[in-house]
Amino acid sequence: MSRQGTRGVDPRKVNGELFTLTYGALVAQLLRDYEDDDEVNKQLEKMGYNIGVRLIEDFLARNNSSRCNDFRETADIISKVGFKMYLGITPVVSNWSPAGDEFSLLIENNPLADFVELPPGHNNLNFSNLLCGVLKGALEMVQMDVDVRFVQDQLKGDNITELRLKFLRRLEDAIPVGED
Amino acid sequence: MASITKQKPSPLDKPLSKGKAEVNIATFALLFSEMVQYCQNRVYSVSELQTKLSEMGQHVGSHLLDLLFVREQGYKRETKLLKMLLFIKTNFWKTLYGKEADRLEHSNDDERTYYIIETEHLVNKFISVPKDKAKLNCAAFTAGIIEAVLNGANFPCKVTAHWHKGTTFMIEFDESVIARDKMVEGR
Amino acid sequence: MTIYNLHIFDRNGTCLYYVEWNRRKSAGMSQSEEFKLMYGMIHSIKSFVSRISPTDLKDGFLNFKTNRYKLHFFETPSGLKIVINTDLGVGNIRDTLHQIYSNIYVEYVVRNPVCDLDKPITSELFQTKLDEFIRGLPFFPSRIN
Numbered sequence: 001m002s003r004q005g006t007r008g009v010d011p012r013k014v015n016g017e018l019f020t021l022t023y024g025a026l027v028a029q030l031l032r033d034y035e036d037d038d039e040v041n042k043q044l045e046k047m048g049y050n051i052g053v054r055l056i057e058d059f060l061a062r063n064n065s066s067r068c069n070d071f072r073e074t075a076d077i078i079s080k081v082g083f084k085m086y087l088g089i090t091p092v093v094s095n096w097s098p099a100g101d102e103f104s105l106l107i108e109n110n111p112l113a114d115f116v117e118l119p120p121g122h123n124n125l126n127f128s129n130l131l132c133g134v135l136k137g138a139l140e141m142v143q144m145d146v147d148v149r150f151v152q153d154q155l156k157g158d159n160i161t162e163l164r165l166k167f168l169r170r171l172e173d174a175i176p177v178g179e180d
Numbered sequence: 181m182a183s184i185t186k187q188k189p190s191p192l193d194k195p196l197s198k199g200k201a202e203v204n205i206a207t208f209a210l211l212f213s214e215m216v217q218y219c220q221n222r223v224y225s226v227s228e229l230q231t232k233l234s235e236m237g238q239h240v241g242s243h244l245l246d247l248l249f250v251r252e253q254g255y256k257r258e259t260k261l262l263k264m265l266l267f268i269k270t271n272f273w274k275t276l277y278g279k280e281a282d283r284l285e286h287s288n289d290d291e292r293t294y295y296i297i298e299t300e301h302l303v304n305k306f307i308s309v310p311k312d313k314a315k316l317n318c319a320a321f322t323a324g325i326i327e328a329v330l331n332g333a334n335f336p337c338k339v340t341a342h343w344h345k346g347t348t349f350m351i352e353f354d355e356s357v358i359a360r361d362k363m364v365e366g367r
Numbered sequence: 368m369t370i371y372n373l374h375i376f377d378r379n380g381t382c383l384y385y386v387e388w389n390r391r392k393s394a395g396m397s398q399s400e401e402f403k404l405m406y407g408m409i410h411s412i413k414s415f416v417s418r419i420s421p422t423d424l425k426d427g428f429l430n431f432k433t434n435r436y437k438l439h440f441f442e443t444p445s446g447l448k449i450v451i452n453t454d455l456g457v458g459n460i461r462d463t464l465h466q467i468y469s470n471i472y473v474e475y476v477v478r479n480p481v482c483d484l485d486k487p488i489t490s491e492l493f494q495t496k497l498d499e500f501i502r503g504l505p506f507f508p509s510r511i512n
Contacts, residue, residue, distance in 0.1 A: 053484060054477045054478075054484065056445055057443070057447070057472070057473050057477040058473055058477060060443050060444055060445055060468075061469030061470075061472075061473040062469065064465070065444065066425065066426075066444060067444045141378075141445040141446070142444045142445055143444075143446070173410070173446060175410070176380050176403065176406050176407040
């Protein structure tokens with residue numbers, strides 16, 4: 001009875017609404033499980049981190065890329081390859097700091113927050129905080145210690161959703177035991 | 181001059197998306213497995229874990245229902261049981277999983293029970309269940325989605341996921357649904 | 368041609384996986400010592416190679432040969448390292464190493480939520496798939512019978 005052959009759908013993709021609503025269900029669950037917004041933010045970041053360290057391997061396996069030369073190249077790849085590939089959006093890279101160690105990702109249509117309205121009384125909730133963890137985890141795996149946080153969020157009435165990434169330091173490869 | 185007072189936008193101000201956006205299966209897979217692990221750390225048994233997953237699925241299902249009906253059926257809700265089940269098996273499944281469900285069956289022994297059978301269901305493609313939890317079927321999440329959709333469409337029921345011919349979703353309707361359906365059919 | 372053995376190290380130097388096929392002589396030390404020795408040597412060669420390089424290195428250390436065997440090395444930007452020892456007849460196998468990473472490691476370890484990424488790999492599915500893959504390679508031994 002099934003018509004396997006006729007599906008015009010990419011088997012490597014899933015329905016965007018299923019994804020968005022699944023994320024919404026997760027946040028709703030966390031809001032029930034934890035007392036305050038900061039705890040929820042932390043938990044979301046932690047889960048994001050776990051996702052990030054795995055996602056980066058998937059990313060590297062599919063893009064035969066080598067390590068980035070500078071932070072600008074990193075910014076470009078995050079936006080044009082990473083976000084594009086995993087969320088289907090391309091955030092705008094902007095607001096570079098003069099030293100070139102800090103930039104913003106401007107997100108117009110955040111797929112995590114589609115059809116979302118922040119529940120009343122949760123003004124400190126960073127609904128999409130998972131993203132911070134994903135970026136942090138993924139970048140850490142390619143030897144970059146980066147601070148990631150939300151500075152603007154459309155859900156909170158801002159005009160745009162803005163993620164700020166600040167390069168902290170390059171992490172060194174582990175040195176074998178017994179050597180210095 | 182632009183006003184500086186922030187006003188929270190309502191999702192109602194945005195046009196209803198066409199539902200075309202898709203995300204990479206890896207993104208969904210990793211999110212889902214984090215959810216499973218999160219739930220697992222907060223429960224003591226496989227059945228508690230399945231209940232938790234089902235609850236999350238119900239959250240998804242209750243939100244999906246309206247989007248789907250508006251888009252697929254031109255605002256008309258199904259009132260007949262079999263038509264509703266066929267809607268789930270075909271349109272609904274196709275929208276969510278890119279294909280129709282493999283099979284829909286009616287139980288021989290119990291007229292209240294129906295089965296939707298999937299040989300390889302999406303959420304089970306990337307989860308390998310550890311041996312000590314062989315009973316665990318993470319499709320409990322999907323079962324929750326179906327349950328919420330059916331309940332929301334006024335077909336009260338209980339849906340559970342089982343390892344049988346792949347994954348079997350067992351749908352047990354309330355007595356009232358069957359009785360009502362007989363009346364509708366009889367008219 | 369033949370393949371002797373394979374190591375996978377994570378970026379902290381933990382040997383995630385080791386398997387051998389046609390190795391006939393042991394190193395005369397415990398396995399954990401041997402892993403340390405291997406990781407330490409890889410680490411040293413890498414830093415030697417990049418320091419001594421007269422121009423900017425792109426891929427860095429790829430392989431070395433002795434008169435008995437050839438060691439092939441592959442590292443991802445995330446620091447996962449795959450080391451394969453073969454006999455001298457085997458040419459450049461970077462693509463093969465990349466396939467092990469993307470089609471086997473990422474598919475069966477990274478995608479599997481019950482596999483920890485920083486602990487030795489115990490997944491049977493991974494072990495089977497890797498073994499099948501290696502045995503199916505054109506340069507896997509053509510031993511008599």
